[in-house]
Amino acid sequence: LAAALTVRSEQPAGPSDAELEETLARVPDIAAVHPGAEMAALVPGQTGTITLRGLGTARQPYPSAVVEGRAVDGPDEAVAGQGLLDLLGVRVGDWVRMTVGGRPQILHLVGRTIEPESGGRVITTTLDALRERDPQLRPAFHALELREGADPRAVSGALATAAGATLEIRETPNPADRLEPARGVIGALIAVLALIGLIELLTLIGTGVRDRGRDLLALKAIGLTPRQIGAMIVTAAGLTALVAALVGTTVGVLSGSWLVDTQGASSGIGAGIVQLPPLPVLLTVIVGAVLGAVAAAALPATRTARRRLADSLSETL
Incomplete structure (x- = not known):
């Protein structure tokens, strides 16, 4: 204005x-x-x-x-x-x-x-x-x-x-002040989606560890240390989160711009009101998602790496 x-x-x-x-x-x-x-x-x-x-x-x-x-x-x-x-x-x-x-x-x-x-x-x-x-x-x-x-x-x-x-x-x-009531709803929606993503990530880690029991057994048999096995599980979770964050951010920016312009045009305000988040903000979201995935995978990875060879063999058989 x-x-x-x-x-x-x-x-x-x-x-x-x-x-x-x-x-x-x-x-x-x-x-x-x-x-x-x-x-x-x-x-x-x-x-x-x-x-x-x-x-x-x-x-x-x-x-x-x-x-x-x-x-x-x-x-x-x-x-x-x-x-x-x-x-x-x-x-x-x-x-x-x-x-x-x-x-x-x-x-x-x-x-x-x-x-x-x-x-x-x-x-x-x-x-x-x-x-x-x-x-x-x-x-x-x-x-x-x-x-x-x-x-x-x-x-x-x-x-x-x-x-x-x-x-x-x-x-x-300022017309933007009319959006204040929606900010709380959007914030709550983001928190719910983040919780769903965390649960899905933990489920993916647990399923992957269970399905790859034979691989973990072989890795232990050839001499990998518990720390190396734990690092492998954490790295897999971090890479999965990185790919998901990159794809989600790109699709979100493109589809969000289109949705806002479409709504603006249909309401009479007109297209062109979209303001994309600055690049540092988008990078912070991606880095935060990866760090959150790594932190969430640290505890399951530590537990899996410390399991005894006999326990892993009995579950695999």
Whole structure:
């Protein structure tokens, strides 16, 4: 999210737009101020409305998260969410005609953005483009970009001090916060899958030791020490876990990306929201799986290696 704060004037007879923007620009941690307005628009062939948003100016457009095409950089240009593209059956590069307050508005779609609001049925252009249709249009709010590392709460306090009680200051909600309830479920699912994998590994080790009783007997007969036999069993478990972790991680990354993009496209947000875990994280998962397998195999390997030759011979026969 480019804008961390949204500011609205609580008093109709408050400061003018120029005075308000000057006040906002004086706060040290504010990097950019983008005036904006939202309104409902009608499109041909549809009974419902879409959201038409004017944000930023032609000189300083709002830096939307563009995942296809490019950002707004000229007159009558706009970016839209996947939901709007699906609703109208258009693609990036097409022109879209809509009606706002009985007046036509024609925009050129130059990019697709990540748009979690209104099912992705949002088209965003500059405020200057909307003023071509309605020269009297005033900003309904201002989106504030903060400098890197700035605390939104601290900036909100500074704004409240600078502007008094004339402004309504809100932090821009992050759509990713909606996933917080699912994190616990995902964590529990990972723990259950890890437990299942551990049980399967222990079963594999026990079955392998039992089925290879004759091999272990032969290894002892030719002079292998208990430590060497135990190391062989642990190595086999570690290699099995390594192959499983490599295959599982690769398949998980590919299928996970596809699933998230498919869900995003079907919900209107659009494909392109996948962020793969960093390579060090994936390597840590693989190394952790191998180390866990080695630790789980250490005790069965030690017990098997210490068994007497007579016990192994009686079980094998």
